[in-house]
Amino acid sequence: MTILSNAARAEDATDVRNAVSACRQAGLSDAAHAVLTNAGLREPEMVLSIVGSLHDDQNYEDAAFLTRSATQHTRRQKVPLSDGG
Secondary structure, three states, X not given: OHHHHHHHOOOOHHHHHXXXXXXXXOOOHHHHHHHHXXXXXXOHHHHHHHHHHHHHOOOXXXXXXXXXXXXXXXXXXXXXXXXXX
């Protein structure tokens, strides 16, 4: 899975999109989901860039999957606010 993790950390959103596309074309849905899940751990600006690249490719299903993955990661990272008391 290291190769997939590295693909998710590519500097260019298009590279991540291409990695997902290659996985899909090879029939490797689990690998595509692994790339997207790892990409969801990135900074929000990069996640949005990848989502935009997936949209440009009309890959709305994977864009939605990435959005859900990033949202779940963000929710797990939030620390409850103190009530001040």
